Amino acid sequence: MQITHLSLTNFRNYARLELAMPPGMVVLYGDNAQGKTSLLEAVYYLATSRSQHTTSDRQLINWLVENDPLPFARLVAELNTREGLKRVEVTLVKEQSGRAERFKKEIRVNGVSRRVMDLLGQITVVMFLPQDLSLIEGSPTLRRRYLDITLCQIDSTYCHALNQYNRVLTQRNALLRQLQAHGGRGDQSQLLFWDEKLARDGATIVAGRYKLVRDLERRAQRIHHDLSDANEHLRLRYHPGLDANVSGDGQMAFDPADLGSDALPHLPPPEIASRFHDQLQARRRDDLARGQTTIGPQRDEMRFLVNGHDLGLYGSRGQNRTAVLALKLAELEWMREKSGEWPILLLDEVAAELDTHRRGYLLDRISDAEQVLLTTTEPYLLPLASFDGAAQRHVEGGHITVSET
Ligand SMILES: Nc1ncnc2c1ncn2[C@@H]1O[C@H](COP(=O)(O)OP(=O)(O)OP(=O)(O)O)[C@@H](O)[C@H]1O
Numbered sequence: 001m002q003i004t005h006l007s008l009t010n011f012r013n014y015a016r017l018e019l020a021m022p023p024g025m026v027v028l029y030g031d032n033a034q035g036k037t038s039l040l041e042a043v044y045y046l047a048t049s050r051s052q053h054t055t056s057d058r059q060l061i062n063w064l065v066e067n068d069p070l071p072f073a074r075l076v077a078e079l080n081t082r083e084g085l086k087r088v089e090v091t092l093v094k095e096q097s098g099r100a101e102r103f104k105k106e107i108r109v110n111g112v113s114r115r116v117m118d119l120l121g122q123i124t125v126v127m128f129l130p131q132d133l134s135l136i137e138g139s140p141t142l143r144r145r146y147l148d149i150t151l152c153q154i155d156s157t158y159c160h161a162l163n164q165y166n167r168v169l170t171q172r173n174a175l176l177r178q179l180q181a182h183g184g185r186g187d188q189s190q191l192l193f194w195d196e197k198l199a200r201d202g203a204t205i206v207a208g209r210y211k212l213v214r215d216l217e218r219r220a221q222r223i224h225h226d227l228s229d230a231n232e233h234l235r236l237r238y239h240p241g242l243d244a245n246v247s248g249d250g251q252m253a254f255d256p257a258d259l260g261s262d263a264l265p266h267l268p269p270p271e272i273a274s275r276f277h278d279q280l281q282a283r284r285r286d287d288l289a290r291g292q293t294t295i296g297p298q299r300d301e302m303r304f305l306v307n308g309h310d311l312g313l314y315g316s317r318g319q320n321r322t323a324v325l326a327l328k329l330a331e332l333e334w335m336r337e338k339s340g341e342w343p344i345l346l347l348d349e350v351a352a353e354l355d356t357h358r359r360g361y362l363l364d365r366i367s368d369a370e371q372v373l374l375t376t377t378e379p380y381l382l383p384l385a386s387f388d389g390a391a392q393r394h395v396e397g398g399h400i401t402v403s404e405t
C-alpha cells in the first residue's frame with residue numbers, strides 16, 4: 001500500500017501540513033529537531049492509534065494550541081491499497097470532564113465514523129526505530145506491546161479479545177482490591193463471572209502470541225543466518241504467564257535454563273482456556289491477598305536466544321542489533337504474507353544506527369517495497385542505488401519542501 005497524500009493539523013510541530021507523497025523511497029532529510037521523526041510518528045499513529053514515542057496523547061497536540069478552549073489534532077491519509085483508494089482520518093480532541101482531561105479519538109474511514117478498534121488494519125506499517133533495541137534489553141511490557149500491535153494490524157479477532165481481556169482484568173482487579181480491603185469478606189460470586197471471560201479471551205491471546213512468535217522465529221532465523229556469523233543460531237521463545245511458574249512475589253519466575261517446559265500454548269484455545277480457568281480458581285486465595293490477578297497474558301514474556309544464551313542477559317550490542325533487525329524483517333515478511341501487500345515502511349535514522357553491512361542488507365531486502373519513508377540527517381551517506389528515483393524531501397521547522405538535488 002502507499003500513502004498518496006498526508007494532511008496534518010496541530011500534530012507535534014506541524015501546525016499545518018499538506019504533503020503529496022510519491023511511491024517508492026522517500027528520503028526525509030533535515031537537521032535535528034525539525035520534524036522528521038514526528039512525520040513517521042503521524043503515519044504510525046494513523047495505522048495503530050498509538051505512538052511509539054509517548055504514552056500520553058496530550059504530547060501529540062501542537063503546543064501552540066494547547067491553551068485553546070478545545071485543542072485538537074487531525075491526521076488524514078489518502079492511500080492506494082490492494083482494496084482500492086482509501087481515506088483514513090483520526091481526530092484527537094481534548095475533553096474536559098470535571099478536573100480531569102481526556103483525549104478522545106474520532107475515526108473516519110472513507111468518511112464513515114468507525115470505532116478506534118476498527119482503525120487497526122486499515123493501514124499496515126512496519127517501523128524501524130533506533131530504540132528497537134529495547135525490545136531485547138527493555139522490560140517485558142515492551143515485548144508484549146510489540147506482539148499486540150503486530151497482531152492487531154492483521155487479526156481483528158485477536159484485537160477484540162485483547163480489548164475485552166484488558167477491560168475484564170481491570171474490573172476483576174478492582175473487585176479483588178475491594179475484597180482485599182474487607183479482609184476477603186464480601187460477595188466473591190462476581191469473580192466467577194469475570195474468570196470465565198478472562199479465561200476465554202486470555203486463551204485467544206496466548207494462542208495468537210504463541211503462533212506469531214513461532215512464525216516470526218522461523219523467518220527471523222533465516223535472516224539472522226544471512227546477517228551474522230554462520231555459527232550463531234537465533235531462537236525466539238514465548239513464555240505464557242499462565243504457568244505455575246509464578247514466584248511468591250507475583251513475578252514471572254523466568255529461568256533461562258528452564259526453556260522448553262512451556263507445553264501450554266501448543267494446546268487448542270478451548271483447552272488453554274480451561275486450564276487458565278482452573279489456575280484462576282487455584283490461585284484465588286493469592287489473588288485476594290494481593291488484590292490483583294497474578295496469572296495471565298499480562299505476565300507473558302518473550303525471550304531472544306543465540307546459541308541457547310539469552311540475549312537480554314548476555315547479548316553484546318552488535319548481537320542484539322542483528323537479532324532485532326532480523327525480527328523486524330521477519331515481521332515485514334509475515335505482514336506481507338498475511339495482508340497480501342507491502343506494508344508502508346517507516347525507517348527512522350537507520351543510517352546512523354546500522355553499520356554498512358546491515359544497512360545494505362536492509363535496503364536490499366526492501367528495494368521492491370511500495371513505499372518507504374526514511375529519515376536521515378545525512379542523505380548523502382545512504383546507498384540508495386537500488387532505489388530508482390528515490391524522492392528527497394527537506395524537513396525544516398515543521399515544513400516540508402521538495403528538494404532540488
Ligand atoms: N506537541 C508538540 N508541539 C510542538 N512541537 C513539538 C511537540 N512535540 C515535540 N515537538 C518538537 O518538534 C520538534 C521535531 O521533533 P522530531 O522528533 O520530529 O525531530 P527530528 O527531525 O526527528 O530530529 P532528530 O534528527 O533530532 O531526530 C522538536 O523540536 C520537538 O521538541
Ligand SMILES: [Mg+2]
Nearest residue numbers: 036037038348
Ligand atoms: Mg528524529
